Amino acid sequence: EILMTQSPATLSLSPGERATLSCRASQSIITNLAWYQQKPGQAPRLLIYDASTRATGIPARFSGGGSGTEFAFTISSLQSEDFAVYYCQQYKTGITFGQGTRLEIK
Amino acid sequence: QVQLQESGPGLVKPSETLSLTCTVSGGSISSYYWGWIRQPPGKGLECIGYIYLSARTIYNPSLKSRVIISVDTSKNQFSLNMRSVTAADTAVYYCARLGTNYFLDDWGQGTLVTVSS
Numbered sequence: 001e002i003l004m005t006q007s008p009a010t011l012s013l014s015p016g017e018r019a020t021l022s023c024r025a026s027q028s029i030i031t032n033l034a035w036y037q038q039k040p041g042q043a044p045r046l047l048i049y050d051a052s053t054r055a056t057g058i059p060a061r062f063s064g065g066g067s068g069t070e071f072a073f074t075i076s077s078l079q080s081e082d083f084a085v086y087y088c089q090q091y092k093t094g095i096t097f098g099q100g101t102r103l104e105i106k
Numbered sequence: 107q108v109q110l111q112e113s114g115p116g117l118v119k120p121s122e123t124l125s126l127t128c129t130v131s132g133g134s135i136s137s138y139y140w141g142w143i144r145q146p147p148g149k150g151l152e153c154i155g156y157i158y159l160s161a162r163t164i165y166n167p168s169l170k171s172r173v174i175i176s177v178d179t180s181k182n183q184f185s186l187n188m189r190s191v192t193a194a195d196t197a198v199y200y201c202a203r204l205g206t207n208y209f210l211d212d213w214g215q216g217t218l219v220t221v222s223s
Contacts, residue, residue, distance in 0.1 A: 001167065032207060032208075034209035034210070036151075036210075042215075043200055043213035043214065043215055043216050044151065044200075044210070044213060045213075046205075046209060046210060046211050049205060049207065049209040049211075050207065050209075055211065087150065087151055089151075089209065089210070091207055091208035091209055094153070094164060094166070094167075095141070095153035095156070095208060095210075096153065097150055097151040097152070097153070098150070099150045100150050100151075
Protein backbone atom coordinates (compact mmCIF):
# COMPACT_ATOMS: atom_id res chain seq x y z
CA GLU A 1 0.00 0.00 0.00
CA ILE A 2 1.27 3.48 -0.84
CA LEU A 3 1.36 5.65 2.27
CA MET A 4 0.68 9.37 1.99
CA THR A 5 2.07 11.77 4.58
CA GLN A 6 0.89 15.37 4.80
CA SER A 7 2.56 18.26 6.59
CA PRO A 8 2.01 20.25 8.61
CA ALA A 9 -0.90 18.74 10.52
CA THR A 10 -2.19 22.24 11.26
CA LEU A 11 -1.37 25.53 9.59
CA SER A 12 -2.40 28.83 11.16
CA LEU A 13 -2.48 31.80 8.80
CA SER A 14 -4.32 35.05 8.24
CA PRO A 15 -6.56 36.01 5.31
CA GLY A 16 -4.50 37.35 2.44
CA GLU A 17 -1.47 35.22 3.31
CA ARG A 18 -0.04 32.46 1.16
CA ALA A 19 -0.54 28.86 2.24
CA THR A 20 1.69 25.98 1.20
CA LEU A 21 0.82 22.40 2.11
CA SER A 22 3.00 19.35 1.49
CA CYS A 23 2.25 15.75 0.66
CA ARG A 24 4.80 12.95 0.41
CA ALA A 25 4.25 9.47 -1.06
CA SER A 26 6.06 6.37 0.21
CA GLN A 27 6.97 5.49 -3.39
CA SER A 28 6.75 7.21 -6.75
CA ILE A 29 3.23 8.00 -7.88
CA ILE A 30 4.38 10.00 -10.91
CA THR A 31 1.67 12.72 -10.98
CA ASN A 32 -1.27 10.56 -9.93
CA LEU A 33 -2.24 12.88 -7.11
CA ALA A 34 -5.37 14.83 -6.21
CA TRP A 35 -6.13 17.47 -3.58
CA TYR A 36 -9.47 17.91 -1.81
CA GLN A 37 -10.98 20.52 0.47
CA GLN A 38 -13.37 19.49 3.23
CA LYS A 39 -15.43 21.84 5.38
CA PRO A 40 -17.27 20.72 8.53
CA GLY A 41 -20.33 18.62 7.79
CA GLN A 42 -19.61 18.54 4.06
CA ALA A 43 -18.26 16.02 1.61
CA PRO A 44 -14.76 16.59 0.26
CA ARG A 45 -14.51 18.69 -2.89
CA LEU A 46 -12.02 17.97 -5.65
CA LEU A 47 -9.67 20.90 -6.23
CA ILE A 48 -6.67 19.53 -8.13
CA TYR A 49 -6.00 16.31 -10.06
CA ASP A 50 -3.00 14.95 -11.93
CA ALA A 51 -0.95 16.93 -9.40
CA SER A 52 -1.46 20.31 -11.05
CA THR A 53 -4.74 20.47 -13.01
CA ARG A 54 -7.50 22.52 -11.43
CA ALA A 55 -10.91 20.86 -11.41
CA THR A 56 -13.86 22.58 -13.07
CA GLY A 57 -14.82 25.84 -11.38
CA ILE A 58 -11.84 25.96 -9.00
CA PRO A 59 -10.36 29.47 -8.62
CA ALA A 60 -6.88 30.22 -9.91
CA ARG A 61 -5.58 31.00 -6.40
CA PHE A 62 -5.43 27.23 -5.86
CA SER A 63 -2.47 25.47 -7.46
CA GLY A 64 -0.59 22.22 -7.18
CA GLY A 65 2.77 20.89 -8.24
CA GLY A 66 5.31 18.14 -7.84
CA SER A 67 5.95 14.66 -9.15
CA GLY A 68 7.34 11.36 -7.97
CA THR A 69 7.10 11.42 -4.18
CA GLU A 70 6.99 15.13 -3.28
CA PHE A 71 4.00 17.37 -3.88
CA ALA A 72 2.89 20.83 -2.87
CA PHE A 73 -0.46 22.59 -2.79
CA THR A 74 -0.62 26.38 -2.64
CA ILE A 75 -3.32 28.93 -1.99
CA SER A 76 -1.86 32.21 -3.20
CA SER A 77 -3.96 34.58 -1.09
CA LEU A 78 -6.22 33.08 1.55
CA GLN A 79 -9.90 33.96 1.52
CA SER A 80 -12.13 33.41 4.54
CA GLU A 81 -13.83 30.47 2.82
CA ASP A 82 -10.53 28.65 2.34
CA PHE A 83 -10.10 27.72 5.99
CA ALA A 84 -10.83 24.00 6.00
CA VAL A 85 -9.13 20.61 6.01
CA TYR A 86 -7.17 19.60 2.92
CA TYR A 87 -6.40 16.04 1.87
CA CYS A 88 -4.09 14.63 -0.76
CA GLN A 89 -4.93 11.33 -2.47
CA GLN A 90 -2.84 9.07 -4.66
CA TYR A 91 -4.33 6.94 -7.42
CA LYS A 92 -1.21 5.37 -8.88
CA THR A 93 -1.97 2.06 -7.14
CA GLY A 94 -5.37 1.74 -5.50
CA ILE A 95 -6.54 4.82 -3.63
CA THR A 96 -5.03 6.14 -0.41
CA PHE A 97 -5.35 9.49 1.33
CA GLY A 98 -3.06 11.56 3.47
CA GLN A 99 -4.15 12.24 7.02
CA GLY A 100 -5.10 15.83 6.21
CA THR A 101 -3.86 19.36 6.97
CA ARG A 102 -6.12 21.65 8.94
CA LEU A 103 -5.86 25.23 7.73
CA GLU A 104 -7.06 27.52 10.49
CA ILE A 105 -7.42 31.25 10.95
CA LYS A 106 -4.60 32.82 12.94
CA GLN B 107 -22.15 16.94 -13.04
CA VAL B 108 -23.90 13.92 -11.62
CA GLN B 109 -25.69 13.80 -8.28
CA LEU B 110 -25.15 10.97 -5.84
CA GLN B 111 -27.30 10.11 -2.82
CA GLU B 112 -26.52 7.53 -0.17
CA SER B 113 -29.30 5.65 1.59
CA GLY B 114 -29.50 2.96 4.23
CA PRO B 115 -29.82 2.35 7.96
CA GLY B 116 -28.11 4.80 10.28
CA LEU B 117 -27.71 2.21 13.03
CA VAL B 118 -26.32 -1.30 12.71
CA LYS B 119 -25.71 -3.82 15.48
CA PRO B 120 -22.26 -5.29 16.05
CA SER B 121 -21.58 -8.49 14.05
CA GLU B 122 -24.35 -7.65 11.58
CA THR B 123 -24.09 -6.47 7.97
CA LEU B 124 -23.97 -2.82 6.95
CA SER B 125 -25.82 -2.21 3.68
CA LEU B 126 -25.85 1.08 1.80
CA THR B 127 -27.05 2.12 -1.64
CA CYS B 128 -25.95 5.04 -3.77
CA THR B 129 -28.39 6.37 -6.35
CA VAL B 130 -26.85 8.18 -9.29
CA SER B 131 -28.82 10.84 -11.18
CA GLY B 132 -27.89 13.10 -14.05
CA GLY B 133 -25.73 10.49 -15.72
CA SER B 134 -25.42 6.82 -16.52
CA ILE B 135 -23.81 4.43 -14.10
CA SER B 136 -22.62 2.42 -17.09
CA SER B 137 -19.70 4.80 -17.50
CA TYR B 138 -16.94 5.53 -15.01
CA TYR B 139 -15.89 3.76 -11.85
CA TRP B 140 -17.96 4.28 -8.70
CA GLY B 141 -16.63 4.05 -5.18
CA TRP B 142 -17.24 4.07 -1.45
CA ILE B 143 -15.17 6.12 1.00
CA ARG B 144 -15.63 6.39 4.74
CA GLN B 145 -14.60 8.81 7.46
CA PRO B 146 -14.74 7.93 11.16
CA PRO B 147 -15.84 10.84 13.34
CA GLY B 148 -13.05 13.38 13.62
CA LYS B 149 -10.68 11.33 11.46
CA GLY B 150 -9.45 11.12 7.89
CA LEU B 151 -10.70 9.49 4.70
CA GLU B 152 -10.43 5.80 3.82
CA CYS B 153 -11.26 4.26 0.47
CA ILE B 154 -13.34 1.09 0.87
CA GLY B 155 -13.38 0.12 -2.78
CA TYR B 156 -14.64 0.91 -6.26
CA ILE B 157 -16.37 -0.82 -9.16
CA TYR B 158 -16.80 -0.56 -12.91
CA LEU B 159 -20.11 -2.12 -13.99
CA SER B 160 -19.77 -5.65 -12.68
CA ALA B 161 -16.61 -6.25 -14.60
CA ARG B 162 -13.98 -5.01 -12.21
CA THR B 163 -13.96 -4.34 -8.50
CA ILE B 164 -11.04 -3.09 -6.40
CA TYR B 165 -11.16 -3.34 -2.61
CA ASN B 166 -9.05 -1.90 0.17
CA PRO B 167 -6.90 -4.87 1.22
CA SER B 168 -7.65 -4.24 4.89
CA LEU B 169 -11.41 -4.54 4.29
CA LYS B 170 -11.52 -6.96 1.37
CA SER B 171 -12.57 -9.99 3.39
CA ARG B 172 -15.73 -8.24 4.68
CA VAL B 173 -16.86 -6.08 1.76
CA ILE B 174 -18.85 -6.53 -1.43
CA ILE B 175 -19.59 -3.68 -3.84
CA SER B 176 -22.13 -4.28 -6.59
CA VAL B 177 -23.91 -2.37 -9.36
CA ASP B 178 -27.53 -2.40 -10.50
CA THR B 179 -27.56 -0.71 -13.89
CA SER B 180 -31.37 -1.00 -14.22
CA LYS B 181 -31.76 1.27 -11.19
CA ASN B 182 -28.63 3.39 -11.78
CA GLN B 183 -27.45 2.39 -8.31
CA PHE B 184 -24.46 0.79 -6.69
CA SER B 185 -24.28 -0.77 -3.27
CA LEU B 186 -21.98 -1.55 -0.36
CA ASN B 187 -22.30 -4.55 1.92
CA MET B 188 -19.92 -4.87 4.84
CA ARG B 189 -20.33 -7.89 7.09
CA SER B 190 -19.32 -8.51 10.71
CA VAL B 191 -19.20 -4.84 11.64
CA THR B 192 -17.77 -3.51 14.89
CA ALA B 193 -17.71 -0.12 16.57
CA ALA B 194 -14.60 0.67 14.51
CA ASP B 195 -16.82 0.72 11.41
CA THR B 196 -18.78 3.71 12.74
CA ALA B 197 -18.24 6.44 10.17
CA VAL B 198 -19.73 8.76 7.61
CA TYR B 199 -19.96 6.74 4.41
CA TYR B 200 -19.65 8.58 1.11
CA CYS B 201 -20.31 7.33 -2.39
CA ALA B 202 -18.41 8.98 -5.21
CA ARG B 203 -17.69 8.92 -8.90
CA LEU B 204 -14.15 8.28 -10.01
CA GLY B 205 -12.79 10.47 -12.76
CA THR B 206 -10.75 9.31 -15.71
CA ASN B 207 -7.69 8.49 -13.62
CA TYR B 208 -9.41 7.46 -10.37
CA PHE B 209 -9.55 10.78 -8.60
CA LEU B 210 -12.97 11.39 -7.00
CA ASP B 211 -14.75 14.15 -8.85
CA ASP B 212 -18.31 13.93 -7.56
CA TRP B 213 -19.41 12.96 -4.06
CA GLY B 214 -22.64 12.21 -2.26
CA GLN B 215 -23.41 14.19 0.87
CA GLY B 216 -22.51 11.24 3.08
CA THR B 217 -24.48 9.21 5.58
CA LEU B 218 -23.53 8.49 9.18
CA VAL B 219 -23.62 4.83 10.14
CA THR B 220 -23.27 4.01 13.80
CA VAL B 221 -22.45 0.49 14.94
CA SER B 222 -23.95 -0.04 18.37
CA SER B 223 -26.18 -2.47 20.19
